[in-house]
Amino acid sequence: MEKIIKTIFMGTPEFAVKPLLSLLADPDFRIEAVFTNPDEPVGRKQALSSSPIKKVALDNKRPLYQPAKIKEAVDIIKGIAPDLIVVVAYGHLIPQSILDIPKYGCINVHGSLLPKYRGAACLQAPILNGDKTSGVTIIKMEAGLDTGPILKQAKVDLDFTENIITLGDKLSALSAKILAPTIKNYIAGDLKEQPQNEADATDVKMIKKTDGQIDFTKSAQKIERMARAFYVWPGIFFNFSLTEKQNKKIKILELEPKILAGKFAEPGQFFKYNNQLGLQCGQDVLIILSLQIEGKSASSGQEFINGYRALIK
Numbered sequence: 146m147e148k149i150i151k152t153i154f155m156g157t158p159e160f161a162v163k164p165l166l167s168l169l170a171d172p173d174f175r176i177e178a179v180f181t182n183p184d185e186p187v188g189r190k191q192a193l194s195s196s197p198i199k200k201v202a203l204d205n206k207r208p209l210y211q212p213a214k215i216k217e218a219v220d221i222i223k224g225i226a227p228d229l230i231v232v233v234a235y236g237h238l239i240p241q242s243i244l245d246i247p248k249y250g251c252i253n254v255h256g257s258l259l260p261k262y263r264g265a266a267c268l269q270a271p272i273l274n275g276d277k278t279s280g281v282t283i284i285k286m287e288a289g290l291d292t293g294p295i296l297k298q299a300k301v302d303l304d305f306t307e308n309i310i311t312l313g314d315k316l317s318a319l320s321a322k323i324l325a326p327t328i329k330n331y332i333a334g335d336l337k338e339q340p341q342n343e344a345d346a347t348d349v350k351m352i353k354k355t356d357g358q359i360d361f362t363k364s365a366q367k368i369e370r371m372a373r374a375f376y377v378w379p380g381i382f383f384n385f386s387l388t389e390k391q392n393k394k395i396k397i398l399e400l401e402p403k404i405l406a407g408k409f410a411e412p413g414q415f416f417k418y419n420n421q422l423g424l425q426c427g428q429d430v431l432i433i434l435s436l437q438i439e440g441k442s443a444s445s446g447q448e449f450i451n452g453y454r455a456l457i458k
Contacts, residue, residue, distance in 0.1 A: 150175065155181070156235050160268075165179070216240050233320065238290060261345065264349040265352070276303055279312060280300035359397075361427055411425060422446030
């Protein structure tokens, strides 16, 4: 490199930490500033919680900005005069007024193999759909959501045990590995931008809490995929009548990955199978290892069988 690349990094969740650390550790980059989401109140006491990226920025003594709206920071970014802006799961759509500032533009790391799975739920989507592969894509950003030309892609294999945490860790590490070399090759003019094929594009919207509601007309396989995709949030749950007058939400915490084939009860009904707790779905059966009734502590499947015998077929 003929000179150090003055860089602004924008990111928020744990997924963005390894890519940021990779740039901080590379002598060809100087992180002039870090942008992340404002602190948010969490829990019953609504204590303010900082993003993982904020903690990395402070630990590394990098200037930190937390605008509620990124368009409010145009003048700050112009004043920094970066060569490059790197965006990894920041959570804001970057306006053209900012995209136009850096000499080399804005680079985005996206957690899917674009143009597949544009949008916020790119990590959950391949798990929900039972894909055999996923990966990361580095693009030159445009004003559209995840629509820019591709600079680099890298793949990982998925198996039937992959959940949102394990996949996020894999893709974060993969991003960190390829990010700096890709940027250097791009700036040197050694990479050819590849336009995305719009005919193959799919959009995935942000996950809502209601997406975790179980529909027992679905197969056990689809519901088990939901459990892995929504493992962190919102989880999977359903309403169940514990008594004639008591209807409670039950959250499934852990499932046996292997699906039990067959029909042993009506969809949504618990039953005992080889001393394990089965839950009949529209097709085949989930074996529940742990669950939690609304207002109570978590319990194992066996504890549920012992405590609610009248509900078990």
